[in-house]
Amino acid sequence: MNGEKGPLDRATAAEYASWFKALADTTRIQIVSLLARQGRPMTVGEIVEEVEVGQSTVSAHLKVLAEVGFVLTEPRGTANLYRINTTCVSCFPTAADVVMGRPAPAAPTCPEES
Secondary structure (H helix, E strand, C coil), rough: CCCCCCCCHHHHHHHHHHHHHHCCCHHHHHHHHHHHHHHCCCCCHHHHHHHHHCCHHHHHHHHHHHCCCCEEEEECCCCCEEEECCCHHHHHCCCHHHCCCCCCCCCCCCCCCC
């Protein structure tokens, strides 16, 4: 932050904005919630069954979530498995914390989970 009373610096704000943008969709929220609650890697087909939207839509949403690091992809043969990136999700600041000026995480980038 730029001082205790100033706004977040631009780089941090841009990083947080990309995270919020990635979650600014009902289906993406459902996917993140499903993967977090399942606690295991899932195929696109399994995700499609749960969120009740088409395979191409789920795949597009998974791509967005993977780009910001919320979801990790594990290639398995000709398919991919998707799982929540618990490291990234744990460093995601809550909207209330950011808006209310509470301390934001020191490093806004999400390290890849191994």
